Amino acid sequence: MHNINELKSLLSEAKKIVITTHHKPDGDAMGSSLGLYHFLLSLGHQVHLVTPSDYPYFLHWLPGNSEVIDFQIQADKSIQLVAEADLIFCTDFNALSRIGALGELVHQSAAKKVMIDHHLEPEGFEDFTFWDVRACAAAELVYRLIVTLGYGHHIDKDIATCLYTGIMTDSGSFRFPSTSAEVHRIIADLIDKGANNSRIHELIYDTNTENRLKFLGHVLSQKMVILAEINTAYIYIDQEELKKYQIVTGDTEGIVNYALSINGIRFAILVVDRGEARKLSFRSKGEFPANEVAKKYFEGGGHRNAAGGISFLSLSETVAKIKAILPEFEEMLKQ
Ligand code: 5GP
Ligand code: MN
Numbered sequence: 047m048h049n050i051n052e053l054k055s056l057l058s059e060a061k062k063i064v065i066t067t068h069h070k071p072d073g074d075a076m077g078s079s080l081g082l083y084h085f086l087l088s089l090g091h092q093v094h095l096v097t098p099s100d101y102p103y104f105l106h107w108l109p110g111n112s113e114v115i116d117f118q119i120q121a122d123k124s125i126q127l128v129a130e131a132d133l134i135f136c137t138d139f140n141a142l143s144r145i146g147a148l149g150e151l152v153h154q155s156a157a158k159k160v161m162i163d164h165h166l167e168p169e170g171f172e173d174f175t176f177w178d179v180r181a182c183a184a185a186e187l188v189y190r191l192i193v194t195l196g197y198g199h200h201i202d203k204d205i206a207t208c209l210y211t212g213i214m215t216d217s218g219s220f221r222f223p224s225t226s227a228e229v230h231r232i233i234a235d236l237i238d239k240g241a242n243n244s245r246i247h248e249l250i251y252d253t254n255t256e257n258r259l260k261f262l263g264h265v266l267s268q269k270m271v272i273l274a275e276i277n278t279a280y281i282y283i284d285q286e287e288l289k290k291y292q293i294v295t296g297d298t299e300g301i302v303n304y305a306l307s308i309n310g311i312r313f314a315i316l317v318v319d320r321g322e323a324r325k326l327s328f329r330s331k332g333e334f335p336a337n338e339v340a341k342k343y344f345e346g347g348g349h350r351n352a353a354g355g356i357s358f359l360s361l362s363e364t365v366a367k368i369k370a371i372l373p374e375f376e377e378m379l380k381q
Pocket of ligand 2: 074075138164182183184216
């Protein structure tokens with residue numbers, strides 16, 4: 047960020063601050079936002095975190111969770127907070143379309159906007175940019191911002207816990223190529239400052255319900271299609287299955303990774319029929335650009351190895367579309 051001193055001087059007096067993050071926030075969205083939330087509180091600001099939607103139950107233990115305002119539940123309060131804010135922090139996204147109806151409100155607000163993100167192609171709605179595509183998580187950037195502002199000593203157990211969670215979830219538990227030595231140094235510092243690494247892993251990953259495990263078994267045995275000749279696997283889930291297994295927000299997270307974990311598979315796709323639309327998750331290994339497929343055909347985007355998109359075709363039409371477009375990428379997939 048080239049105007050870091052300007053931001054620091056804005057933060058030197060008490061401000062009304064709203065933090066927001068992307069639709070259906072994941073571990074990094076909530077970890078980075080809540081880490082920032084506790085940090086800004088420690089500076090004496092009035093801070094609110096407004097999410098555009100609900101988020102998975104396995105993030106509800108995060109410190110500060112009870113203070114989070116869900117725009118879909120508390121619309122009037124959210125509208126007022128955004129309109130009256132002096133500063134709006136946007137974490138883990140870089141295009142206002144990623145926050146749905148909140149996007150227009152943020153756009154209209156006179157507040158100065160700070161974007162903290164690691165996705166490609168920022169649209170540039172903000173006044174302050176803290177953006178690095180090489181960062182493994184927005185939470186890594188929040189850590190770096192706090193340190194760059196000269197407030198590293200403000201990182202307490204709550205901030206450390208939130209940032210650890212964001213980095214852990216977005217780096218695939220420190221396994222993706224973006225997990226640099228610097229990330230491990232940051233993680234070591236967060237553990238020093240009170241993050242309980244073993245407990246956090248348990249709270250995030252060991253939260254299966256019986257239903258979810260049975261659902262996973264059903265999906266993997268009945269709904270996964272392997273296209274071995276093009277090193278691709280896809281999984282499609284219909285509404286009846288979601289209902290039968292009482293699937294809630296967060297339950298389908300990570301399922302796409304099972305398809306990608308098959309030996310030789312380089313591209314994995316998960317399609318979930320959410321009723322109003324079909325949501326797609328794309329994961330790839332190596333050079334294959336999952337985000338380009340998402341962007342070109344499914345109104346989405348993301349990172350090279352993890353992307354998402356949407357389809358307004360029926361579930362079977364969406365699957366047919368996937369099969370129809372894959373030959374275009376055959377050369378790359380076979381490499
Ligand atoms: P997921 O499959 O976990 O929903 O998303 C994977 C990655 O793709 C995340 O980094 C997420 O931010 C991004 N992503 C998911 N859905 C969309 C979308 O509709 N548009 C864009 N631009 N990115 C998305
Ligand atoms: Mn992220």
